Amino acid sequence: MRKHEFLIRTYYEDSDAAGIVYYANYLKFFERGRTEWLRDLGFEQDTLMQDDGVMFLVRKAELEFLKPAYFNDKLIIETFVQSLRGASIIFEQQAQRVASQEYVCRGNIQVVCLSTRGRPRPFPPLMVERLTQYMEQEN
Amino acid sequence: MRKHEFLIRTYYEDSDAAGIVYYANYLKFFERGRTEWLRDLGFEQDTLMQDDGVMFLVRKAELEFLKPAYFNDKLIIETFVQSLRGASIIFEQQAQRVASQEYVCRGNIQVVCLSTRGRPRPFPPLMVERLTQYMEQEN
Amino acid sequence: MRKHEFLIRTYYEDSDAAGIVYYANYLKFFERGRTEWLRDLGFEQDTLMQDDGVMFLVRKAELEFLKPAYFNDKLIIETFVQSLRGASIIFEQQAQRVASQEYVCRGNIQVVCLSTRGRPRPFPPLMVERLTQYMEQEN
């Protein structure tokens, strides 16, 4: 199955007094990865909200912090789609430290599709279509 | 003139790899101070937005970083009103490290009053009244 | 078993464009809860690091986002200890929105004890002792 890759840099803002990347920030990095993957599929979240009345909400997050990453590191954020069913999509994501090629964090993130009134609704058909195509490709 | 005091704690989330409180966070701490001062005057920003159609926007910020503060510190956030004119209020704010009694950051923050459509409008009369009373008091 | 409670306020800094508390921030709120619980037991993390050469690292986090919380909300952060074994402690934590008495987020957080060189080591004996006493008490 195909994975999406997105490169980020860590800055001072991402570090903490233990000298490493603050763990809560991986939730942000993973969201950047999902956003860029969606963008590569041709979808912008602001347009989806305004034109289709669709928003996404994180419902669950399971994170494992494997190794430290540091200030000034390059990280590759990998995004796979594990499953897509109705109003729910589960992502598997990993952050790899370029310098050491080690995985520093991995997680499963469940995102649900909501109407702008906050009710669950299926993902837009075009999104399901492109996403299914993407999942069937190889890297 | 009277100053408002609000006590905060710094946590891991506030520190950076230099082992000190990350400077951008003082903008957040000062906002907490202004929010709590407004609350002490009897105003809640969510109610002001819903009932009076009023929001506040930071227009300018001048900050001076005097000394480092550290993870796990207690800081007193001091808030003075320097001036109030029409749709604009200028705050003078300081963060004092309790352990050493040193001032670690000071700043001037200009906040403007907007309608929910984003147009400048005077602060609500009741707010001006209570604020003026507050400014005339002594600590 | 006894639970620890810590009250926090949400500010503008905690909200996002969906008008709700940004989900990644619950990791920060839960850490504030654990820090204050440790403080109530008589332990300061900066002293533990300097005097005992001990630090804590989050190894795993599982979060469920149940309901939205909003800007300007009061949240009670509840902290239970689920298990304590060797160098690992697992916390069960919840955030309750005071206005609606609803739980908005719950999670399990695994924290490990490390030497300042980054090697796993048992929690300090005095900490285990006080913690065990605490766990046996009722609220």
Place this chain on the structure above:
Amino acid sequence: MRKHEFLIRTYYEDSDAAGIVYYANYLKFFERGRTEWLRDLGFEQDTLMQDDGVMFLVRKAELEFLKPAYFNDKLIIETFVQSLRGASIIFEQQAQRVASQEYVCRGNIQVVCLSTRGRPRPFPPLMVERLTQYMEQEN
């Protein structure tokens, strides 16, 4: 005088309940700009700290928030060096919203050069040299 440009994206993490980019984040965006400018000149801050015992600290920041930027925006961070004297460098920085070509924030940031013991010291000679060359170039 030559300016450095760095492109960033805003994500959910950067927005607030007013639906716009949270103002404190411009301090982070400007720091990313300065970091990337330094990198383009051939300097990495982690190497400078380890090899040369040099760190940088923000001493003053003056920010003006001109227009709102939104979730999912592209911003160009422009960085100019206004002056360089001894242990102090003053940057002029601006954030331009690509969609509207409007400047949304501008600021002056004073950064000081410190030894790892926290004492002011001149910037490394090679940095001054390359920086001076850079300043004399045209865009």
